[in-house]
């Protein structure tokens with residue numbers, strides 16, 4: 096019987112259990128997919144802890160790549176044997192998944208299953224952040240927090256390719272080195288340096304057109320202070336905890352700033368936007384402009400170790416689980 100990682104109560108890594116899950120025959124419009132590799136994302140931590148609550152018990156995880164084993168009635172886009180991937184599975188930490196065809200894309204030749212599992216959620220996020228939320232291009236100066244993380248590693252390479260000047264915050268010297276290899280022009284060690292002060296120095300007082308902040312509570316004031324008037328504050332995560340004390344007048348005080356709190360789901364909600372986003376990502380990876388760094392691999396049963404590493408700020412690039 097296939098196994099899956101189940102959360103039966105919200106909490107630390109001790110709530111993760113590896114259990115038998117009966118195989119589910121695909122219903123109309125569904126695929127049954129054998130997982131080859133599974134992506135680990137910070138949102139999985141929010142689901143495990145209950146920061147983003149959902150009905151218990153549930154299988155954890157959103158991102159995976161694998162092979163179609165069986166198709167349900169009326170499926171038109173996929174066949175048995177197709178290599179597929181998704182960033183929006185309800186329970187991807189599993190040896191086998193049965194889910195609607197609408198959440199899957201085909202993985203092109205040249206992109207391995209492990210790469211696909213490492214990049215669908217993080218890479219499609221980088222894509223909408225840089226191409227849709229704010230259209231980054233030459234002449235822009237951007238600040239990207241957690242620049243050596245999963246989303247950060249992909250987004251900073253992509254922003255560099257789009258011609259922007261990229262400033263990235265990182266938690267250590269080793270991560271700073273990696274960020275520079277990924278095309279980050281200026282690194283800031285945000286555990287010891289004043290981010291807004293350093294941004295002002297780097298930009299000679301001009302500051303940034305857009306700030307991408309997924310760290311949240313510990314960084315957002317520095318993010319706002321790093322923007323030029325009419326700049327865009329993109330708060331897209333909260334790895335340090337939810338933002339506390341935000342007041343809309345902070346946007347006025349710093350020069351009529353814009354702010355958004357986007358999520359990937361809204362940018363890939365239709366077949367058309369999902370295909371457009373995934374194809375742009377596959378294209379930029381195939382061109383070699385963006386490399387997918389798999390920083391760590393864990394066996395699916397060792398998922399607790401993977402979560403501890405991610406939450407402990409020990410990882411760089413993407414972390415994957417192998418069933």
Ligand SMILES: NC(=O)c1ccc[n+]([C@@H]2O[C@H](COP(=O)([O-])OP(=O)(O)OC[C@H]3O[C@@H](n4cnc5c(N)ncnc54)[C@H](OP(=O)(O)O)[C@@H]3O)[C@@H](O)[C@H]2O)c1
Nearest residue numbers: 136137241244245246265266309332333334335358359408
């Ligand atoms: N809204 C969306 O559509 C969307 C989609 C995908 C991801 N996200 C968000 O993007 C962020 C990155 O996701 P990811 O999966 O790629 O993770 P990640 O960046 O690989 O890991 C998180 C990184 O955040 C930094 N960090 C700063 N303070 C931290 C703290 N107190 N605890 C833990 N980490 C801290 C660490 O890097 P340093 O050591 O360099 O500080 C850590 O490596 C998450 O906040 C996630 O929720 C949002």
